[in-house]
Amino acid sequence: MLDMTNRHLICLLLALLCAPPVQASSQLALDKGCYSCHGEPPRRNAPSMAQLATDYARYRSQADAPRRLADKLREGGLFAHIAAHERLSPEECETLMRWIIEGAK
Numbered sequence: 595m596l597d598m599t600n601r602h603l604i605c606l607l608l609a610l611l612c613a614p615p616v617q618a619s620s621q622l623a624l625d626k627g628c629y630s631c632h633g634e635p636p637r638r639n640a641p642s643m644a645q646l647a648t649d650y651a652r653y654r655s656q657a658d659a660p661r662r663l664a665d666k667l668r669e670g671g672l673f674a675h676i677a678a679h680e681r682l683s684p685e686e687c688e689t690l691m692r693w694i695i696e697g698a699k
């Protein structure tokens with residue numbers, strides 16, 4: 595009986611330790627206000643998070659894609675300066691790009 599309990603405890607601990615980082619990333623997206631424009635429905639000309647994920651799935655085989663996309667997003671376009679993008683730290687942005695490439699779940 596005690597053995598069973600211990601095994602359950604170990605399983606629970608492992609599950610907690612190995613919890614997919616996507617959870618943390620979706621929380622980061624929430625915290626950073628990404629959904630105020632990329633929600634459902636998205637705001638004005640912003641694509642929804644699901645659309646972005648579909649679009650970015652093509653980068654899955656490219657190891658350097660998260661960093662490249664993050665640099666590009668933080669830089670902004672000539673006419674598209676979005677504070678929420680530019681405020682991100684390089685690390686945060688890379689985490690979010692990786693999360694979007696993996697499906698933004």
Ligand code: HEC
Nearest residue numbers: 623626627628630631639640641646671674676678679690
């Ligand atoms: C104020 C509204 C707004 C907020 C907040 C916002 N975005 Fe955006 N985002 C846009 C718009 C508009 C576009 C499309 C225009 C463009 O590409 O510049 C866009 C485009 C993007 C793209 C595609 C860029 C490309 O060229 O492929 C990504 C990725 C992205 N946003 C991620 C995020 C993330 C992650 C957050 C949260 C940190 C976020 N956005 C917050 C408005 C917003």
